[in-house]
Amino acid sequence: MKKAFIIALSFLAFSCEKYSAGLNIDPNNFTDAPGESIIGQANLTWVLATEGESSRMSGIFTDQFTGFSNQFINFEVYDVKSGDFDGIWNNNYAGGIAQTRIVQQKALETNNARLLGVSQIVEAVMAAELAALFGDVPYSQSAQPVDFPSPKFDDQLEVFAAAQKLLTEGIGNVGNAKVSDFYGSPVFVKNSALWSEVAHSLKARYYLITKEYSKARDEAKLGISTEDRSLLAFHSDIAGQGNLYYQFGIEQRGGYLTATRSYLRKMLNPSDNTVGRILFTPGDEVRYNSYFQGNELNYGVNGNFGQAKAFPIVDWYENQFILAETEVRLANDDAAKIAFNKVRTALAKKYSASFPEVQIGGNTLLRVILEEKYITMVGSPQVYNDVRRTKNLLKIPIKNNLATTIPQRFLYPQVEISTNKSFPGVKGLFVTTKVNQ
Amino acid sequence: MNLKLLLISLIIPFCEIYGQGIISGTVQANGDNFGLPGVTVQIKDTQNGTQSNVEGKYKITASKGQTLVFSFIGMKTKEILIDNQSIIDVILDEAENQLSEVIVLTALGLERKKDDDLSSSTLIDAAAVQRSGESGVIQGLSGKTSGLTIVRNSGDPGAGAYIQIRGQNTISGSSSPLIILDGVPITNSSSGGGVDGVVSQSRLNDINPDDIANVTVLKGAAAAAVWGTGAANGVIVIQTKRGNLKGKKLSVNVSNMTSFDVVNREFEKQDRFGQGNPLLHETGRARDAYRYIWNPTSRLSWGDRIRDRVGGEDEVRVGNKRFEAADGTVYFPTLTKNSKNTYYDVNRDQVFQTGFTWNKSVSLNFDTPTGSTFMSFSNWDQKGILKANSDYNRTTARLNNETKITDKIKIRINSTMTASSSNRIQQGSNLNGFYLGYLRTPADFDNTDYKGTYYNSDGVASQNAHRSFIGSSNNLGYLGEEAPFYSNPGWTINQQENPSQIYRFLLNPELNWNLYKGINLTARYGFDFYNQTRDSWFPVNSSGDVFEGSFGRSESTEKNSSVNAFLSGTHIINSDFNFSWITGMQFEDGFYTSIGGNSSIFTNPFVGDLRTFGNAEAANETPQLTRLRQRKSGTYAVLNAELMNQFYFELTGRYELPSTLTSTVFYPSASAGWVFTEKFKNNIVTFGKIRASYGEVGIEPIAYASQTTYSAINRGTSWGDVLSASVYGNPFGRSSNSGNPNLTPERVREYEIGTDLRFLHDKLSIGLTYYDRKTDKALLAVDLAPSTGFTSVWDNAAVITNKGLELDMGLRITKFKGIDWRIDANFSQNRNMVEKLTGVKSVTLNGFTGTSSRVVEGEPFAALWGGKWARDDNGFIVLNSNGFPEVATEEGVIGDPNPKWKGGIGSNLSWKGLTFSFQFETFQGNDIWAGTESILKYFGVHPETANEFLTDKEMRTVDGRIVAAGTLVRGNVADFGAGNVILDSEWYTGVGGGFGTVSEQFIVDGSWTKLREVSLSYALPQKLISKAKLSNASLSLSGRNLFIWSPLKYVDPEVNLTGSSKGRGLEYFTNPGTGSYIVTLKLGI
Helix, strand or coil: CCHHHHHHHHHHHHHHHHHHCCCCCCCCCCCEEEEEEHHHHHHHHHHHHHHHHHHHHHHCCCCEEEEECCCCHHHCCCCCCCHHHHHHHHHHHHHHHHHHHHHHHHHHHCCCCHHHHHHHHHHHHHHHHHHHHCCCCCCCCCCCCCCCCCEECCCCCHCCCCCCHHHHHHHHCCCCCEEECCCCCCCCCCCHHHHHHHHEEHHHHHHHHCCCHHHHHHHHHHCCCCCHCCEEECCCCCCCCCCHHHHHHHHHHCEEEEECCCCCHHHHHHCCCCCCCCCCCHHHHHHHHHEEECEEECCCCCCCCCCCCEEEEEEEEEHHHHHHHHHHHHHCCCHHHHHHHHHHHHHHHHHHHCCEEECCHHHHHHHHHHHHHHHHHHCCCHEEEEEHHHCCCCCCCCCCCCCCCCCCCCCCCCCHHHHCCCCCCCCCCCCCHHCCC | HHHHHHHHHHHHHCCCCCCCCEEEEEEECCCCCCCCCCEEECCCCCCCEECCCCCCCEECCCCCCCCEECCCCCCCCCEEECCCCEEEEEEEEEECCHHCCEEECCCCEEEHHHHHCCCCCEEEEHHHHHHHHCCCHHHHCCCCCEEEEEEEECCCCCEEEEEEECCCCCCCCCCCEEEEEECEEECCCCCCCCCCEECCCCCCHHHHHHHHHEEEEEEEEHHHHHCEECCCCCCCEEECCCCCCCCCCEEEEEEEEEEEEEECCCCCCCCCCCEEECCCCCCCHHHHCCCCCECCCCCCCCCEEHHHCCCCCCEECCCCCCCCCCCEEECEEEEECCCCCCCHHHHHHHHHHCCCEEEEEEEEEEEEEEEEEEEEEEEEEEEEEEEECEEEEECCCCCEEECCCCEEEEEEEEEEEEEEEECCCCECCCCCCCCCCHHCCCCCCCCCCCCCEEEECCCCCEEEEEECCCCCCCCCHCCCCCCCCCCCHHHHHHHCCCEEEEEEEEEEEEECCCCCCCCEEEEEEEEEEEEEEEEEEEEECCCCCHHCCCEEEEEEEEEEEEEEEEEEEEEECCCCCEEEEEEEEEEEEEEEEEEEEEEEECCCCCCCCCCCCCCCCCCCCCCEEEEEEEEEEEEEEEEEEEEECCCEEEEEEEEEEECCCCCCCEEEEEEEEEEHHHHCCCEEEEEEEEEEEEEEEEEEECCCCCCCCCCCCCCCCCCCEEECHHHCCCCCCCCCEEECCCCCCCEEEEEEEEEEEEEECCCCCEECCCCCCCCEEEEEEEEHHHHHHHHHHEEEEEEEEEEEEEEEECCCCEEEEEEEEEEEEEEEEEEEEEEEEECCCCCEEECCCCEEEEEEECCCCCCEECCCCCCCCCCCEEEECCEECCCCCCCCEEEECCCCCEEEEEEEEEEECEEEEEEEEECCEEEEEHHHHHHHHHHHHCCHCEEEEECCCCEEECCCCCEEEEEEECCCCCCCCEEEEEEEEHHHHCCCCCCCCCCCHHHHEEEEEEEEEEEEEECCCHHHHHHHCCEEEEEEEEEEEEECCCCCCCCCCCCCCCCEEEEEEECCCCCCEEEEEEEEEEEEE
16 A cells, blocks of 8 residues: 555656746846946946945044934944944945956956956955955955855955056056946946056055055056046936935935034134144135035035035046155155145136145145045045054044044954854954054 | 615525424523523424524424434533424533544644544634634734734734744745645735835735634644645644534624724823934033033934923014915924923824724525535725824625535535725834834924925925924925925825735635545645735825835736645544545645836926826836746645554655755655543543654745846945946846755754643643754855855755744633633743854844844844943953943844743633633743834933933043033933943933944843733523524624733834844834724624
8 A cells, every 4th residue: 555655656746847847947037147247336336335334434433524313423433333344345345356256257258358457457446445444354265155165364465465466457458448438337427537547546546555655656657647537436316326425415314424523524614713724725615615514514416415426436636645645755845746736726726716835845745735635535435544544644533532543444344254264353443454553 | 774684585485384383492501500502403304493592492393203403512412302292391411522522624624533633733713713803814813822923013904913833943934834725725925024114914814704614723744744845834724614504594694893993002202302402412512411402403302401491482583484384384494492382192193093993794604405605795994093094995705615416526616805905104214104203203393284385585385395393404394495304294194105905816616526435536726816006105205215206016916826636535444443544646836926116206296196107217217027936746645544442643745846946855744642541531531642743844945046146236335325226327246145056945853742631521621732843954045254255145054943832721611500611721832943054143034234133043043133232251241431331343142032931811701691701812031122212212202311310429421521510411320330320312322322333222021911802792682683583693892902011111012023024023113003992793694
């Protein structure tokens, strides 16, 4: 009897296979895409890395902004926890490096040097920005899930070195391709930006962070040569395309992030005498109104954080600031002044106001350059890199009464702590990263 | 009235008159001097019969030579031959084994005596379900049996319920038991269940509870094994009514229920301080810390002391700039806040009402010699406790028929149709959510006028302006300058719409064919189809990212069909040995599709009542399509044997192949039992059985998890700011979740031992079961180190165990001066543990970045997770130099939402026509994250934040200020271990409030006990109703969920933010729970 059952069962089981075969193919999602499309995802990731949470957190830590309400009150006093950095980390790895690796593989298969170059540049940024903010981070073993399920944490300096190498290769591959013609549009503003110049400016940025000032200067000289060649994130008033500050402050999290007591606001506010500027700048009044509206950021149509306002990813101003600072540090005050005064002239034009040129030199010039960079590059994580690198030369206020410095790094994120067996251990918020030791 | 005529006209043709003579008498129970009501008196071998009335009297027409059969549940049936008597008084003896006749349903929907059953299955009386006054079948089951957890998601009309048998077994699979209705599986999907949106419904609500005949809960794996994959969470077997009556050809039952719903618990709010903030927030100066200012652009209630205001009208600036409400009330910009008025009652009355439900149902039983028919029709019409757009209307029709075609062939068709529509209110973490805007409203703000026209300083009008206590940016919300930051609750319930419509159709024909002696073929087909339309409508000027208007609509269709055919045979070898067997095959086909879209940022804001697409730029019109197709085929066999009337054995095996797998899976199970009272009969233990079983069931991998996908991924942050790929050239990227082609089904293995005992002539019955259940290879999206390029991968990576004890007890104090009194109690304890979680510390089930419900190795399932205080090696909280605790850099487990034990106790007391019953249910030892309370502390709305005191000595605050003695402080004093410190606005708006990083401090004991129901009903005496040609009439008054005892304050401890999802123990601005007062009138012919 039992035997008969088993025979009957197995016979029926056999006939069942046909019934359910071939149905487990996803009818809702694609399973492949060309590299030319995927690079756009990496570009979006780059924009988010520059303009999103890193930017807001940097802005609070450097007191450009105030964490005013809800969860942002905690950020205001540096009360952050590992989970607050999950998004930033996920974005750069899963959204960035994972995608650029696929692009690179597909670019090699299709012999597309420009695509390869662009993906190398984006990947270098993803890695270098992580190193700048977090210190030692996985890179050499990253984005190879089968071979390295727990990627080791590379030394911060090695990551920067790898990024520099990748940028050099990228420059070799992109030739004189324009950003708007090759893989940059529509994520980036359509202008005259060249991938090669962008990459040189990035090299300068990362040499600056590693305090290799001479190399930084040399790269800056090859970097973004005019304002119109800046790399800017494109924004419009279409849903999902708005400036991220606007989206955050108006559409999603009103009141969280303001400039209520911010150092930057006090610095620019003509009616606030508590914080002065080193460099006399009448035009700051105009700039103040562009940046702020009362206690809030200016989200208006003409405001710096308006819905359709482009956001600088790496621009001519930054390049000039690097040039100016490195020249001072290399004791070429005149060259520094020339570079810096170009910025002042450009600002005067931009705001139709008075931004007098400087005549001084030496250490004061260095502070003046850093101060102007702190103001001009509002919202840029590079400002946070500068403040830490210069041991807070500008004397940005420390907002937690128990802290002695501003935070020296972003905390390793909970998502990586929980999963990576090679995780080297928690580092406190006030432990300096290797480049700043 | 017309109905009555109809009923009479229906019944007349069936009233056959025999002239032989009228026989009457009284029926009594042995040892009792009172008449026994409800005894069936039937003339043997005919369809004629009657019932005894409340006094135990009966009257029937019969002729000499016929036999009267007197039967009553719990009594021995008595037959009396009619000779020449015209009065026959009968005394019925109590049946020795009344409970031996209890029937349970097996997983295949076949009836089986409970005494022969080898599982822990329990039967629930349908009357309890119907008495509950709940719209859904399942909600009425809560507290009725051990091992079954039913939690109603919220008090919203039509809200679904979370159903769990024993403990949670699976991370990615469905947590709901398999629902078998009349032998075929039906859909019980729930939509929704995130931290925002509207409350989730459940497709089980589509079934009319009045149609249910009985419900059996199969808790163990062995009992469920014939269903293999899909039965891992147990099985609930539901049988609908059949035209099955005693001695009557036709009966009609009419029921009318009205229910009044009230909010069962509400938040307390402080009304001493107005909208505003400490001046400190603007100046940053320590001396301004306790200077509170009224500030209409602050969302806090940390403002000025209301009683210190001048009083009278506010000073306003009369000019162009103003808000004109629909009723003509004008609001100008306020210059000075003078008014001392507070508006909690006004604001409450703006939104809350007593909910009202009216349920009408008619059912008809009709018997012929060859078959029986049950028909029903019902309409449930419910208006919720919120004044607008919160309702549920359901109409059902059912036709069940059973027809004998020949002596050997019988066919049965069950069919039902449901049409329902509902409106629901936005809730949870949602700027447009009801409770969020309502509870955060300061005491001194009047929400009454929420809609009107805003005029700017040039006098230019903006129509449909939305007035709320808080505007966005620097706008004045109370003038409706632009879309506000939080929606006015009036706007939320009146202007936003979330309608949903469902049409459902269930059809299941069944053929029974007696092929040979003792061998039957049963073939069933099940067809379950529904179509659901859901809209979500936010008019222009709603809050948040929909402030320029948003309309979304989705239409989903789900179709599940199944074919199940089996042969069954029974063979009696001799009086000491018999066996039976079943062998069958089964095919299941499931198909789901959802199509819809969203229009946002309206280009034409004058939409009126039109809800359609096309009112936006192309980039803001987004279509959406999802499909799912799954099939499953299986063969199974069951072998039962009975030895010497006391030893029972059962073997089950199932082979199956689901479409998500490439090779077949086998699920075995075995059970054995011994009825030891056959051998050791005595007067104390009337019946005793011990049983043991082992079973395996499974959960198939989720569909399509084998592939890694590419899509146009939006890149954004957890705050909601996002770069939409679709407007940036629609680039495709690889998903951060990796597919895995090597997945296997999750395997649940369970041992179960138990005993069923009855004592003292069945007065006391006890069922006790211990189980040990283990899920191996539980599937989950395992977190990968993001540095690998993937953040997760599907993998069979967890081991989950559930061990527990279940006890059901019944005590019957029958026949004591006409009083029938019964007490039933149950107790369940389940120890749940995530034994292993490979390659990941935790998996989030649901919740927020800050606080979530997760799966963590070495912790119970769904453990609460969040920020904690830093602790030293000895477990003491680390304090900073200000004397305040420091925040730990890593998050961790902060609570366990699973109850340590739960139980229910109910009683039923009847005397003559009166019946009184009650039911308590309790959950003990479960944690809950009191999110709402934590946030109300931040806002300064919580009563705790309104305390004021003079400092008696110098103390520090969380931000390091030193407050001199003799300072008047709003807040409290605490000692964390380094002496007294001040908890003031900076504490509550910082680390000590709900937006702070430490959610540990808001985990509270969520234990509760509820008076689930209390009911008093009265069956009208026969002599009254017989004049109206009625066979029964009753009126009952019940209360449901009226009393709650719980350490958790202000909220119904049962509501769960994330609905019926696996994430448990989260409470955050969830729409409130309700209690009900119910009046039911039932009439029968």
